[in-house]
Amino acid sequence: MKEQGQPIWRNIRKLQKLIPLTAGLLISFAMPTHAAEQNIDWQQAKQAKSITISKEQAQKIKQKSLTAAMAWHGASPWISAVSRGASDTFEALGIKVVASTDAQFDPAKQVADLENITALKPNILLSLSVDGTSTKKSYQKAINAGAELVLLSNPIPGFRHGKEYVGIVTDDMFGMGKAAATSIQQAFGENAKIGMIFHDAKYFITNNRDSAFRKQVATLAGHKIVVEKGFVKEHETSAIAAAMILQHPDLDVIYVSWDAAAEGVIEALRSFGNRDIKVVTHDLGVNNLLDMAMQRNMLATISDRPYVIGATMAKLGALATLDLPAPHFTLVPYDAVTKDNIADIWQQAFKAPLPKMLDLALKQ
Numbered sequence: 001m002k003e004q005g006q007p008i009w010r011n012i013r014k015l016q017k018l019i020p021l022t023a024g025l026l027i028s029f030a031m032p033t034h035a036a037e038q039n040i041d042w043q044q045a046k047q048a049k050s051i052t053i054s055k056e057q058a059q060k061i062k063q064k065s066l067t068a069a070m071a072w073h074g075a076s077p078w079i080s081a082v083s084r085g086a087s088d089t090f091e092a093l094g095i096k097v098v099a100s101t102d103a104q105f106d107p108a109k110q111v112a113d114l115e116n117i118t119a120l121k122p123n124i125l126l127s128l129s130v131d132g133t134s135t136k137k138s139y140q141k142a143i144n145a146g147a148e149l150v151l152l153s154n155p156i157p158g159f160r161h162g163k164e165y166v167g168i169v170t171d172d173m174f175g176m177g178k179a180a181a182t183s184i185q186q187a188f189g190e191n192a193k194i195g196m197i198f199h200d201a202k203y204f205i206t207n208n209r210d211s212a213f214r215k216q217v218a219t220l221a222g223h224k225i226v227v228e229k230g231f232v233k234e235h236e237t238s239a240i241a242a243a244m245i246l247q248h249p250d251l252d253v254i255y256v257s258w259d260a261a262a263e264g265v266i267e268a269l270r271s272f273g274n275r276d277i278k279v280v281t282h283d284l285g286v287n288n289l290l291d292m293a294m295q296r297n298m299l300a301t302i303s304d305r306p307y308v309i310g311a312t313m314a315k316l317g318a319l320a321t322l323d324l325p326a327p328h329f330t331l332v333p334y335d336a337v338t339k340d341n342i343a344d345i346w347q348q349a350f351k352a353p354l355p356k357m358l359d360l361a362l363k364q
Contacts, residue, residue, distance in 0.1 A: 046327040048312040061318050062094035068124040069099040069117045078306045081350040085310025086126055093318050098122055107134035114138035118145050124317035125149050132156035148320040150313045153205060167326035169313045171304035173205050176334045177212025180280050183300035183336050184253050191222035192252040195244045197237055199257040200230025206257045209282055213255060238264030245272055253278045259285035269297045286355055292339050293361035301337045307351045308332050
């Protein structure tokens with residue numbers, strides 16, 4: 001495998017800058033500080049599969065000649081899959097999408113996007129807020145103009161479930177964190193020495209995933225987090241990982257909060273020529289999946305299903321036009337990704353063909 005992999009790996013390195021770095025990270029980047037502090041009764045959360053539209057409800061929705069808009073925080077393969085899931089669902093219900101915007105992680109641009117969308121008076125608005133405080137007034141204008149607001153992951157301060165917004169769709173943060181720990185148990189059996197590089201900021205999704213991982217490791221016989229270090233910005237993880245490797249060369253695996261942040265850890269391991277320490281993270285990013293396909297350092301990643309997220313948001317928005325209540329939080333399933341199921345999970349998550357370089361790597 002090593003001899004066969006070297007030529008393709010050189011090509012991969014040349015193309016890295018051309019490949020989107022991550023698929024699922026975008027939720028994690030935009031979390032406002034207040035979101036992590038909210039008290040949420042997760043026992044009341046529903047699973048995405050429970051959100052269904054009957055034939056009679058679908059017919060009523062079609063008769064309304066509704067319109068919808070999507071105000072996103074950024075652009076990536078992940079958000080494209082969310083948009084496809086929503087657009088396909090809207091089309092099946094006879095709902096016309098009148099706008100889809102990319103705020104480029106700029107609150108001011110998202111405010112402008114929302115102002116333009118409000119002028120179109122959509123009946124349904126799907127969105128992830130870059131900064132709930134800065135954009136709140138603009139969302140309120142859209143709501144006042146008649147839009148049913150469905151949120152992706154981020155609560156907005158002061159907005160009330162069932163009042164200002166229909167509901168929030170997000171991944172199963174706690175399940176994903178547990179699954180990351182379980183993937184280590186499955187690979188190492190017992191007594192794995194773990195390094196943890198966690199997100200050291202009050203961000204809604206990453207905090208909950210990291211916490212769930214930590215708690216699950218504590219329940220696994222013999223497994224131990226021997227060192228952990230926080231980071232705020234992605235570029236910090238390479239230096240953190242290098243220090244961990246020097247101080248704890250006997251580590252079996254390093255957990256990192258999300259995919260793009262894990263790239264720095266892979267880089268550090270590669271610079272040391274270390275193929276023994278493995279990496280576990282969350283979300284789907286092409287570069288790390290290439291590393292996994294080549295059987296190098298990336299052991300496993302836990303992926304949500306962005307297409308299902310979009311479809312679920314669209315269903316909730318459509319049902320809201322019938323004055324039907326929605327759960328506060330709706331959780332989308334996740335999948336543990338290893339080399340053996342990369343192709344299947346990619347298709348399930350994105351409803352799109354596997355990138356050519358990744359397909360080629362899997363065939364080596």
